[in-house]
Every structure is written in structure tokens, then in C-alpha cells.
Amino acid sequence: MSDLSYESVSSGFREAIRKQFSAEQFHYLPETGSTNDDLLDRIRRKKARHLDLVVTDLQHQGRGRRGDRWEAPSGRNLLFSLALKLEEPKAIWCRLPHLAAFVLGKVVESVLTISGKIQAKWPNDLLFDEKKLAGILVETVLVPEPYAVVGIGLNVNVRATEFPEELRAIATSIYELEKCESSRSFLLSEIISGFVSLYPNMLTNFDEVREWLHSRSVLSGRDIEVVTAEGTVRGIGAGLGEDGELIVNQGDHGNKSILSAERVLFR
Template sequence: MSNSQALNVAQIANNLSGKGIRWSIKNLDKCSSTNSEAHEIIKRNPELKSKGLVLFTEWQSDGRGRRGGKWESPRSKDLLFSIALCPGLPQKHWSRLTHATALGICQALSTKFKTKIKWPNDIYIGNKKVAGILVESYPSNNTGTVIIGVGINVNSTSRNFNSNFSVPGTSLRIENNEEPLVREFIAESVLCAIHKEIEQCKNNFSKLLIQIEELSVIIGKKIQVTLPNGKNIEGKVIGFGDEGELIMETVPESSNGTETLEISAAHEVRLL
């Protein structure tokens, strides 16, 4: 199969079903954003929420990442998808799904690539970003909906990466000596691993956190964190909290000692 052909979602769905994963899988030729479109589909077909919906697209005009950034990808080269589901967790634990997804992507790609996690939602190979995650939640009086948006650079080539990007990018193809990969195989492996880690985050999140720490690119490193209110904090990462919060050791301006901070949300994380 040519890497520029439309994704064969029937093949993916069939193989996942054989492994006991019953998510409904759809593919669009184009859309503005898979997260936005998946949310609309769930609103029109609420029964899909309990089953789980995976929505792929060949191209999106307004793909977005955290911090309002834009996720750009050439048509039919990469994997752009959203998973919409009922989280099966109390709302206070929904942030676990970002960590479960990050771990799942790394686990799926680890047979061929040395991937790492930059807390909380970026996947790196070396010092370059290969995948990103955007989780959006819609609480309700009953179960609520969580939509997990994923972009994985699969068959993009070096000319697809803008030198003006704030973070250097790469693709699996580039890291595979420019040999293209079969997107269906990557999609199936990633979805299986994400499904597994979502179950683990419900039943054994402490084990998942240990695995996250082992794959982290920032543990033990000095970083600058920009908080949602715009404040910048510098410090050394010493670990993660019970719900995956970032734990930093900082030196306050008004003190000669150190202070330990626990950060659950950040606008940006930058290695120093």
C-alpha cells in the first residue's frame, strides 16, 4: 500500500476487534479538527460515547495543540486522530488520560524507535518532537466526555518541517532512514497500546507513573515552566505526584533555601 493512500480504517477496525477492542473507527477526507469533529459526532450520536469513537482524518485545516499552537501535517502522510469516550473515571482523575496516552504511544513505537516523553503531552525522539497530544474534556451531570487528540508524524519528510517551528520536529520516516512506514500498522499498534494504558490508569496508575518517569526527558533536569497565569518558574524536576503532577525543586528569591512545588498545569515547559 502506498503511504499516500487514504487510511484503510476497515482493516484497522477488524484487527482491533480481533483483539477485543470494539471502538468505532471512522476516517474523514478532511476536517477542521478531529477533536472538534469528534465532539460533534458524539453529540449527534451519544451511544458512541460508551462504545468509544476513533476519528481519523487525512488532512485538517485547523489542527491544534496545547497553548493554542497549530498542528500542521501534509495530506495522507501522518496519523491525525481523536479518541472520544466516556472516561470511566471520576473527573478529578481525568488528567491521567494524557499520561496514559503518552505512555501508550511510546510503548507502541518502542519496538523500532527510542521514544521519550516530555511532560505532559509531547513525544520525542532525541531532541525532536514526533508526536503530540491534546486532551479536551466536557463534564456533564452524568458521565461526561473526554476527547484525546493525537498527531503522530509518520511519513512526513524533512521538507515538511518549518525551520521557524519553536520545537524541532521529526517523523518516523526520517528516523527510519527515510523509508516510509505503513500507517495502518502504526495506527493499530498505537491504538492497542493506548487502550491498554487507559485501562491501567484506572486500575494501577502508580505503576503507569513509574513507567512515565523511566521515559521522561525532564526528570533530574533544570527547566523553566510557564504557568497558565504567565508566571515563569525555574527549577529542577525531582519527580511526579500521585496524579502525574510535576514536582520541582526551586530556589525562591526571598530565601536561601529550596522550595518544592507541585505543578498540575503549565502553558509551556522548556529545558534549560
């Protein structure tokens, strides 16, 4: 039986959080193709509202930001999507993936007892010791109303031996870091509380988010290669811009700001 239920997730909610996130907004599926697809479909059919959540134990067709597959053993990891109603101004919507990383990263850091801190790999991964711990995919829909769907895959209780062999050297989980299992319902509760408390205000008051990400950036000061739709950019990671865009120092060619990328490699 899954440990993911509204009762288990909401048991630690403050009253202010409970008022904004009710049982009707919690949608648990034992398995599904993609929680992002499920939630986008609900939004398009006018069956969703702000803070609706779809969570599953097993995802067959999950994807990363470039369409990469994301799949985990049933019940091991935290796989969910959250609907956020988008508000004006549109110019700051691009900050949402970074706010999601901030919320998720702070929750994970709060449960880790080992030394070290989460690393942020722009634009959508969280790492620990340069191994992937979580991925974030934000997708938007404008009709019938503007919404963002924040999809998160967090490696919680998966063992190293359960990763595909080609991922074992580059991926990790909270279990592998702590050497014990963690409560997925508690983690989800804390993440929901973070979004309810911080969205949308911290899209406008973005300095704390940007500083948190900058201080944990795995790309800063590193040789990086950024593959974009316009071509490949090479240089030294030089932090984040006002909206969370990646700054690449290209030496004599100056700095280049990148808002979106298909792939980021670092050495």
C-alpha cells in the same frame, strides 16, 4: 487513495479488540478542520459512543495544548481523536494525558529499530533525541455525558524538508529516524488496541505509567522554566508526582507540584 480504512486498521486486531471496536466507531475524513472538534461535536449531539474515532489525512485547524496550530502534509502523518467515556473517580481523570503518552510511546518504541528510546516532555509531547515526534491534546466534555477526547498527532512519514523551516531543528518523524516509510494503519491499529486493553484500568493502577514516563522524562535533572496561569516557576525537574504532576525543585524553596502549564522550556 488513503491507507486508513477500518479494514486495514482492524486486520491485525485480536478478537477481543474487534468486539469492542467496530466499523461503526471508525470515522475517516479525507480532510477536516480538527478531529478533536469533529468528535466533540458528535459527543455533544449524542452521536458518539465510547471508543469512537475520527481520523484524517489532512487537518487544517488542528491545535496543540495551548491552541498552537498543528498541520501536516496530506497523508504523511497520523492525525486522529479517540473518545473515551470518563468513569469515577474524577480525581484520576488528570492521569489520562499521561496514559495516552504511555500507550503512544510504547507503540512507537515497538517499531523503531534504531538505538535510543522515546523521551517524554511533560505534559503532552513525545520526543526523540530532543526533537518533537508527537503531540497529545486531551479535551473533556461533561454534557450530555462525561467524555474525554484524546487528540494525537504523530509524525510518521513526513520528510525533514516538509517541515516549516523554523521547525526542522526541533521536530522529527518516524521516517527520518528509520529512513523508510511506516504503515499508518498498523500504527493506528496498535494504538487503538493499547487504549482498549489499558483504559480505564491503568488510570487506577498508574504506577507502571508513571515509572515509564519518569524513566523517559527529558525534564528530569534539567533547568526548566514552567509558565502557568499563576506565573512562571523555575527550578530543576525532579520527576512526577502520584497523578503525573510535574515536580520542580526550587532549591531552598523546596519542591513545587504543577498540574497544568501553558509552556515548558528546558536547558
